[in-house]
Amino acid sequence: MKKLVLSLLSFFIFFVASAQIITKPRLDSLLRSVSADTAAVPVLEPAPFFNQNLVYKLRLDSIQKTVPLSYNEHVQTYIDIYSKRKDQFGRMLGLSNYYFPIFETALKAYNIPAEIRYLPIIESQMDPHAISRVGATGMWQFMFSTAKAYGLNMDNFVDERKDPIQASYAAAAYFRDAYEELGDWLLAIAAYNCGKGNVTRAMAKANSRDFWEIRPYLPKETRNYVPAFIAAVYVMNYANTHQISSKPSLITYKTDTIQVNHFVALADVAKAINFEESTLYRLNPSYKKKIVNGTLIDPKRMVLPRIDQNSYASLFEVLNNDVETDRDIVLASTDDVRDLRKMAIKKTVATPVNYHKVLPGQSLGSIADKYSVEVQDLKVWNGLKSSTIIPGQKLKVVGKLAVAKTLMPKPTYVTYKVKAGDTLSGIAEKFDGATVASIKATNGLKKAALQPGMVLKIKS
Numbered sequence: 001m002k003k004l005v006l007s008l009l010s011f012f013i014f015f016v017a018s019a020q021i022i023t024k025p026r027l028d029s030l031l032r033s034v035s036a037d038t039a040a041v042p043v044l045e046p047a048p049f050f051n052q053n054l055v056y057k058l059r060l061d062s063i064q065k066t067v068p069l070s071y072n073e074h075v076q077t078y079i080d081i082y083s084k085r086k087d088q089f090g091r092m093l094g095l096s097n098y099y100f101p102i103f104e105t106a107l108k109a110y111n112i113p114a115e116i117r118y119l120p121i122i123e124s125q126m127d128p129h130a131i132s133r134v135g136a137t138g139m140w141q142f143m144f145s146t147a148k149a150y151g152l153n154m155d156n157f158v159d160e161r162k163d164p165i166q167a168s169y170a171a172a173a174y175f176r177d178a179y180e181e182l183g184d185w186l187l188a189i190a191a192y193n194c195g196k197g198n199v200t201r202a203m204a205k206a207n208s209r210d211f212w213e214i215r216p217y218l219p220k221e222t223r224n225y226v227p228a229f230i231a232a233v234y235v236m237n238y239a240n241t242h243q244i245s246s247k248p249s250l251i252t253y254k255t256d257t258i259q260v261n262h263f264v265a266l267a268d269v270a271k272a273i274n275f276e277e278s279t280l281y282r283l284n285p286s287y288k289k290k291i292v293n294g295t296l297i298d299p300k301r302m303v304l305p306r307i308d309q310n311s312y313a314s315l316f317e318v319l320n321n322d323v324e325t326d327r328d329i330v331l332a333s334t335d336d337v338r339d340l341r342k343m344a345i346k347k348t349v350a351t352p353v354n355y356h357k358v359l360p361g362q363s364l365g366s367i368a369d370k371y372s373v374e375v376q377d378l379k380v381w382n383g384l385k386s387s388t389i390i391p392g393q394k395l396k397v398v399g400k401l402a403v404a405k406t407l408m409p410k411p412t413y414v415t416y417k418v419k420a421g422d423t424l425s426g427i428a429e430k431f432d433g434a435t436v437a438s439i440k441a442t443n444g445l446k447k448a449a450l451q452p453g454m455v456l457k458i459k460s
Contacts, residue, residue: 041122041221041228063237066113067185069230078231083242088125089235093246095126099164106168110176113185121232128162128285137161140171149428149436150174154332157293163286177424177436177448186211186226194222196423250282254306260294265323272314273307291325358393371397418454431458
């Protein structure tokens with residue numbers, strides 16, 4: 001009997017050691033091959049054999065507040081990954097001293113759990129200039145259309161997706177709407193990654209409102225997005241346990257916020273207060289041209305390091321003089337790679353071809369005038385060596401008919417019938433100028449929840 005026990009024990013030790021040998025290179029390779037896409041969470045599968053570690057579960061339970069911090073093999077996989085990224089999470093700890101109070105203020109304004117402040121860690125590593133492979137931008141990784149739907153402005157001077165303050169308030173508003181519609185914080189976090197429509201469809205397929213039950217029906221990246229978030233919360237709270245030390249942040253000073261009502265160059269302000277221009281740009285990352293384009297009607301925020309009284313006079317002079325620059329504001333077009341691909345496809349679609357039957361008395365000149373084309377083009381399209389044409393002859397005309405149409409005034413509103421899976425943000429993206437707030441105001445909606453069949457008025 002004793003021999004049998006020893007044999008089984010030896011086999012078990014060998015089995016565990018073998019599993020570790022197989023698993024370790026897999027994790028190391030993942031650390032090397034993680035996508036450069038700032039918004040993409042590494043798509044991983046848990047180890048085939050999972051032994052629940054009660055210590056990790058107790059630690060997650062100890063820091064859980066409002067958002068459920070579940071513990072399972074999926075979460076453990078990301079804890080194993082993130083706890084090895086000591087430099088990365090050391091930098092996150094250092095940056096959190098400056099950015100977390102900004103996130104928390106915005107989240108509190110919309111009654112969103114403070115735990116959501118950890119989301120920019122897995123979204124962008126808290127880099128305001130982060131851009132994903134599909135165009136998601138800023139710390140909170142807003143796509144262009146979603147940013148517009150939540151009131152963020154993008155033009156030739158500013159991209160508010162890169163503004164830590166503005167983007168945090170937009171993210172908080174999104175989570176308010178997502179939680180109102182989905183009723184669960186893990187589902188709201190999943191929706192932030194793949195959209196509320198994808199989550200509601202997964203809920204319908206699984207006939208459940210539990211994230212872990214609908215997980216197989218979600219897009220592959222989103223299945224791992226929530227476990228990665230929980231793991232990031234764990235590592236940030238138990239960094240010392242994993243020998244992760246906070247690294248000094250480049251933003252270590254106290255700041256003040258002022259409203260600017262002139263076009264002011266960050267370089268001039270930096271010189272006036274005796275700071276590096278890069279320092280000011282780090283505090284004000286949303287200004288594309290490094291010019292704060294404030295006006296009396298639309299003043300703009302500028303964040304400054306706290307300065308001594310000796311710099312007030314020179315700063316006041318800079319803030320009250322406009323810098324020489326073109327002041328025209330041009331709204332940005334989409335930078336969503338998926339939209340750009342669609343636009344490129346539309347451009348490559350073959351130009352329509354029309355055929356004109358020559359009538360008695362018509363000439364190439366009169367036909368060219370009718371279709372707003374050149375006589376020479378008509379000749380090329382139809383292989384004509386001369387200008388002679390005969391009645392009944394068919395001529396190829398490339399391009400749309402140039403028929404003047406009377407423009408009817410656009411209606412004040414258009415209507416939209418809500419379909420299953422529709423969300424306010426998704427509907428806002430379908431209509432130029434529409435936002436979640438404007439749709440709610442126009443239709444007297446107090447909450448973001450929608451019912452299929454509802455008819456909404458959208459300002460056109």
